[in-house]
Amino acid sequence: MASRKYLLIFAGILIAAIVVYLIIPKGNKEQQIIAKVKKGNFPIEVSVTGELIAKSSEKIFGPSCLRQIGIWQVKMQDIIPDGTVVDSGQYVAALDRTEIAGKIKDEETNTEKLESQMTKTRLDTSLELRNARDELINLKFSLEEKKITLEQSKYEPPATIRQVEIELDKATRALDQAEKNYKLRYQKAVANMQEVNASYSQAKRKLDDMLEGLKQFTVKAPKAGMVIYKRNWDGSKLGVGGMINAWDNVVAELPNLKEMISKTYVNEIDISKVKVGQKVKIGIDAFPEKKFTGKVLEVANIGEQLQNSNAKVYEVRIIVNEFDSILRPAMTTKNTIQTNIIDSVLYAPIESIFNTDSITFVYKKDGGSAIRQQVIAGESNENEIIIREGMKENDEVMLVPPDKAEKLKLVLLDKKTLDKYKPKPNKPAQPKNDSSKKTSAPGAAASGSPSILIKN
Secondary structure (H helix, E strand, O other): OOHHHHHHHHHHHHHHHHHHHHHOOOOOOOOOOOEEEEEEEEEEEEEEEEEEEEEEEEEEEOOOOOOOOOOOOOEEEOOOOOOOOOOOOOOEEEOOOHHHHHHHHHHHHHHHHHHHHHHHHHHHHHHHHHHHHHHHHHHHHHHHHHHHHHHHHOOOOOHHHHHHHHHHHHHHHHHHHHHHHHHHHHHHHHHHHHHHHHHHHHHHHHHHHHHHHHHEEEEEEOOOOOOOEEOOOOOOOOOOOOOEEEEEEEEEEOOOOEEEEEEEEOOOOOOHHHOOOOOEEEEEEEEEEEEEEEEEEEEOOOOEEEOOOOOOEEEEEEEEEOOOOOOOOEEEEEEEEEEEEEEEEEEEEEEHHHOOOEEEEEEEEOEEEEEEEOOEEEOOOOOOEEEEEOOOOOOOEOOOOOHHHHHHOEEEHHHHHHHHHOOOOOOOOOOOOOOOOOOOOOOOOOOOOOOOOOOO
């Protein structure tokens, strides 16, 4: 019985040992990741993140009368959530009315004052002209009396007749002068009335503009669409508490979602590769299963420095070829710009390339063991790198150094092969009129791997 018990214990220990042997990794050898060297067309790509914006949009404006009424800035008191879909004429935002309400009150007082002044001027003018007309009538009667006196004095002595004639001349001159003065008074009265009436009309128009502008402090959508907040100069969104001014009174925008652009920034190291018209693969972070295509629409000529970054970048705009209702402004995009395709070359995963001192090499499978094989590497993309020399198609390379990697045999390339890829000394510049020398082909600039010379 006891021996049977010991036998069961031994069998259990043996089974446990076998399980442990199968589960526990058996050294670095089984952890190796092996990849094959491939041959084919090699795409050179630049990958950058971006943000979707609409190619075109209709702006939603605030009050158009701000400069006319002397208001230079207005605070955003309320606005509907960013991305809200609205119909034409639907409420969008409300602006602070404190300043315009005070101006309206002041202008109402001024208008009432000018209206009273206009009434007073009209009454004073009427009274003054009435007195002038009465004076003209009296002078006409006086002149008529003088004429009668002259007719009755024809039998009087010459001196008396002369005296009456003088009185008649004075009366005639007085009437003529009074008629001229009346015309001047009338013109002055008309001018006074025009002046006060113009002041009143101006004040009334200003008040009407303010009252009409007050209605515009409740902002409504000019047409149906999705409301997108306006971006300030620093990239922040113009929401509640933001300020609009008299020169830029845009409150929000209604983007055209049928044409979208991915706005991105490319580092100055890679911008020389990017050209208008290049194809782009576009992914949306919010919907990783969705894939889109596009092409480079614009490339900025002048770089800029973004906030919290020391690197210079260039703005690049990419048009999205497809339309999809899921695409919305401000979505984050991943853009892979295909800058070039190199035909029929060998390439391997970029993780397979290692360096020691000035030698670039790979860990190449050689039967059941491995060697360190020197290679000449070329251009690379996000995941792979071109192998110019040192490898053949379907050779197997390790992505992780094996055990005791430093003791592995290092196989160097021959001197003739290395000499082909040594940098050539610069030749002195030729005179402009020397047509015997060919100019270098356009686009023969250094690639993204500055330490590697690519043989044409």
